[in-house]
Amino acid sequence: GAESLGAARLFWKVAQKPGMPLYVAQHGKTMLFGLPGNPASVLVNLLVYVRAALDSLQGLDSTQRWQHVPLPSGLKRDAQKTLWLRGVLTPDTEGRPAIRTLGGQASHMLGNLAQADALLRLDPDPESAVTWVSMF
Numbered sequence: 750g751a752e753s754l755g756a757a758r759l760f761w762k763v764a765q766k767p768g769m770p771l772y773v774a775q776h777g778k779t780m781l782f783g784l785p786g787n788p789a790s791v792l793v794n795l796l797v798y799v800r801a802a803l804d805s806l807q808g809l810d811s812t813q814r815w816q817h818v819p820l821p822s823g824l825k826r827d828a829q830k831t832l833w834l835r836g837v838l839t840p841d842t843e844g845r846p847a848i849r850t851l852g853g854q855a856s857h858m859l860g861n862l863a864q865a866d867a868l869l870r871l872d873p874d875p876e877s878a879v880t881w882v883s884m885f
Contacts, residue, residue: 756775757774759773759775761773764829765832768833769830771783771798787857788856788857788859789854789858790856793868816880818848820871821848824850826871826872831870831871831872833868834871835851835867836850838881851865866883867881867882
């Protein structure tokens with residue numbers, strides 16, 4: 750693999766769903782990303798990790814894409830993993846950003862990828878902030 754060619758592994762696997770089997774290494778100034786095979790897993794890792802790396806290389810602050818939103822009702826946290834849920838941004842009754850999660854969240858499901866315009870991060874810690882990032 751990459752390490753036998755001189756790359757230094759930065760991390761392997763992330764406590765998240767979807768997209769846990771993420772491999773990141775560096776060889777010199779080159780970043781290497783090993784993405785999982787399921788479509789939603791690839792999308793999450795591209796939006797969260799690869800995009801942040803590309804922004805950093807361009808001197809951009811990728812945190813400006815993130816915004817806090819209220820947690821939609823009925824969502825259950827995973828005590829061990831961060832959950833990434835695909836959703837649609839819709840303003841609440843007062844015009845503030847709100848998110849509606851979509852059905853079919855399994856990593857192999859493609860149906861909601863065309864509808865989604867946001868990604869919701871749901872951390873294991875119930876006190877954590879809920880955030881979204883625009884997919885475009």
